[in-house]
Amino acid sequence: MFQKKYRRTLVVGIGLMLIQQLCGASGITYYSNAIFRKSGFPERLGSMIFGVFVIPKSLVGLIFVDRWGRRPLxxxxxxxxxxxxxxxxxxxxxxxxxxLPELTGVFVFVNILVYFGFSAIGIGGLPxxxxxxxxxxxxxxxxxxxVALTSWTSGWFVSxxxxxxxxxxxxxxxxxxxxVGGLSLIFIWMVVPETKxxxxEELQASLTGIN
Structure with missing residues (x-):
């Protein structure tokens, strides 16, 4: 596994798992009530809408992944x-x-939905x-x-x-x-291949440089 020819493959796998967690999704999910409370948005309403939103968002990536490809998403x-x-x-x-302190809660809540909506189409599941x-x-x-150990360890750290x-x-x-999201964009652009x-054999040839 630690042979030179598998180096880029490991970097891609581990890097994507780090991105998935270090962008903060676990922390935002676990502490959503604290975020709503701090912003002034009603906790109960926010948790209810957020909980309902989480269910269909998981299907978004499945719908588009084979149509648009992994890398663009x-x-x-x-x-x-x-x-x-x-x-x-x-x-x-x-x-x-x-x-505009009275609007802080609404702004925060809307942008949390934006954050998780974009997470669902790519970084949330595609790694x-x-x-x-x-x-x-x-x-x-x-x-x-x-790779799984990396995901769980970094997820624990963020949480x-x-x-x-x-x-x-x-x-x-x-x-x-x-x-972190900006750095993730650079990493994906420069390192992650399209697998669609x-x-x-084709993937290994492009990742290892061996035909």
Whole structure:
């Protein structure tokens, strides 16, 4: 698995899992009530709408993935999540400046839906799809284990750290997630290949440079 020819394959798999978690989705999900409370949006209403929104959003990626391909959806997802995080950060910044404080809750809630809507079309689920497509049979189990461990470990880190970050600075937390989304866009553009319609042999040739 650690042979030089599999280096890029591992980087793609591990990198996508880090992106999926470090963009902040787990923390935002677990602490959504705290975010609504801080912004002034009704917690009960926000949790109810957010819970209903989560169910159909999971189907969005399935509908478009084979039509548009993995890479375009990942790029669009990274851009949308980054913009959503940035706008949430701006909303909290305006609240601190006492600019339209009565609208902060609405702005935050709407942009959380934007964030998770874009997450659903790409970064929320496609890393697992791509992982199943890029690893050859001889390293699929061991590489898959490392990638899954990366996902769960980074997810735990984000979930654990989110509350401390949010207490430190609500806008700063989301600006950090927006920056991670921007870096994710660069990573996907430069490193992640398109896997739609390609055989394992074709993918390995493009990833390892061996024909």
């Amino acid at each position: 990942l790029l669009a997802s990274a851009v949308g999540m980054s913009i959503g995080s940035l706008l949430i950060g701006v909303s909290f910044t305006l609240q601190q400046m006492n600019v 697992w799809v791509i992982m199943s497509e890029i690893f050859p049979i001889n390293i699929k189990v061991s590489a898959g284990t490392i 654990y750290a989110f509350n401390f970050m949010f207490e430190w600075s609500a806008p700063g937390t989301f600006y950090i997630f927006a920056a 319609g390609k055989s394992l």
